[in-house]
Amino acid sequence: xxxxxxxxxxxxxxxxxxxxxxxxxxxxxxxxxxxxxxxxxxxxxxxxxxxxxxxxxxxxxxxxxxxxxxxxxxxxxxxxxxxxxxxxxxxxxxxxxxxxxxxxxxxxxxxxxxxxxxxxxxxxxxxxxxxxxxxxxxxxxxxxxxxxxxxxxxxxxxxxxxxxxxxxxxxxxxxxxxxxxxxxxxxxxxxxxxxxxxxxxxxxxxxxxxxxxxxxxxxxxxxxxxxxxxxxxxx
Amino acid sequence: xxxxxxxxxxxxxxxxxxxxxxxxxxxxxxxxxxxxxxxxxxxxxxxxxxxxxxxxxxxxxxxxxxxxxxxxxxxxxxxxxxxxxxxxxxxxxxxxxxxxxxxxxxxxxxxxxxxxxxxxxxxxxxxxxxxxxxxxxxxxxxxxxxxxxxxxxxxxxxxxxxxxxxxxxxxxxxxxxxxxxxxxxxxxxxxxxxxxxxxxxxxxxxxxxxxxxxxxxxxxxxxxxxxxxxxxxxx
Numbered sequence: 001x002x003x004x005x006x007x008x009x010x011x012x013x014x015x016x017x018x019x020x021x022x023x024x025x026x027x028x029x030x031x032x033x034x035x036x037x038x039x040x041x042x043x044x045x046x047x048x049x050x051x052x053x054x055x056x057x058x059x060x061x062x063x064x065x066x067x068x069x070x071x072x073x074x075x076x077x078x079x080x081x082x083x084x085x086x087x088x089x090x091x092x093x094x095x096x097x098x099x100x101x102x103x104x105x106x107x108x109x110x111x112x113x114x115x116x117x118x119x120x121x122x123x124x125x126x127x128x129x130x131x132x133x134x135x136x137x138x139x140x141x142x143x144x145x146x147x148x149x150x151x152x153x154x155x156x157x158x159x160x161x162x163x164x165x166x167x168x169x170x171x172x173x174x175x176x177x178x179x180x181x182x183x184x185x186x187x188x189x190x191x192x193x194x195x196x197x198x199x200x201x202x203x204x205x206x207x208x209x210x211x212x213x214x215x216x217x218x219x220x221x222x223x224x225x226x227x228x229x230x231x232x233x234x235x
Numbered sequence: 236x237x238x239x240x241x242x243x244x245x246x247x248x249x250x251x252x253x254x255x256x257x258x259x260x261x262x263x264x265x266x267x268x269x270x271x272x273x274x275x276x277x278x279x280x281x282x283x284x285x286x287x288x289x290x291x292x293x294x295x296x297x298x299x300x301x302x303x304x305x306x307x308x309x310x311x312x313x314x315x316x317x318x319x320x321x322x323x324x325x326x327x328x329x330x331x332x333x334x335x336x337x338x339x340x341x342x343x344x345x346x347x348x349x350x351x352x353x354x355x356x357x358x359x360x361x362x363x364x365x366x367x368x369x370x371x372x373x374x375x376x377x378x379x380x381x382x383x384x385x386x387x388x389x390x391x392x393x394x395x396x397x398x399x400x401x402x403x404x405x406x407x408x409x410x411x412x413x414x415x416x417x418x419x420x421x422x423x424x425x426x427x428x429x430x431x432x433x434x435x436x437x438x439x440x441x442x443x444x445x446x447x448x449x450x451x452x453x454x455x456x457x458x459x460x461x462x463x464x465x466x467x468x469x470x
Binding site for chain 1: 285287288289290291300301303304305307308311312325328329331332335336339342346350351352354355360363366367370374379382385386389390
């Protein structure tokens, strides 16, 4: 069965965490919103369709009769079904826990440039964004990275130990987004987080991801969750 | 086995979603941070302890050798082990999806009064909070409640159909927090969301929750995630 995957076209977004798992697992899928003739209104119409498990928002995955949404939930499903997570219950919960912690940081990274309202432009909330960015750089990025560094020092080389899981792919993507959005701050923090940076490099070099990362399917960073506004960055 | 449950003392917080499941399931647990002689520093020290699966933040549950953190992850564990969620994979994923959507709204409800930094006082970010509250009341609360209303109309009477699950308990608590924090806005929205309000009333009346809801263990609302600042509310 070929999964149908739905996410807003044009940005990596939260959909990218799912794409990396699909690609690393060699799992066939259709990227529905990027197919010829499909536009945003088709995605909105599909989301409104009458189904047992309607999504609140993209990304979502249609797997036969199942519709699965919420990034961490899709990954839980793929992890179990395609061997992208440990098979024992404890390992499965652990990887889900890390994924949810990554999701928390992703939401905060978004709110740095949108601290007031997702429906307003950045320029309409730039004053507040400047203030929030200071706290994010000074308090929140170190707090999260310290935690991931501790986890990798204790468990490594991968988050769940010997074998990579979808949480490693997600941590790679999170760090990649931070490097794009906050290059000056990350240059400072990279020195004190060698385990996190090493994991980022190892995932980037995984043989099973090379074709994807070198393809046009891997969208460049832009105006999505991770945005580079030089005024929001500092050492 | 009696679980050890850890969460900050003094507020319902994210811990309350776990407590409601433990109580509704009749599951024995110790509320570690509320035991005599225990204070915040003990919780911080316990979190820093060397263990296979360190938590990033409370709440967390110690179940023998397992330490499980992230609210939705703890509920996933309890749901499976104690029959608080459907036993089929599709139902389990569905309830997890709803829980994650509830968690997203909980994070937004918190950020209404803390739009700049979790480490600053409300008064230090009140100007920004006033602005964010307008968007939350006008756009975000209706968007989330419309979704839950649609789910209950399609699936009801409970989120997963015939039987209650931990997601119903969580939706009850979310709505309860919104009623406390935004009474004027919720009085307006209650009229157009009868399914959500009916679920709130039905969970409040569950026989298995009466002892808990009437006890001192159920902490009152206060300065946690859901806060009532009259200036942030409006019809």
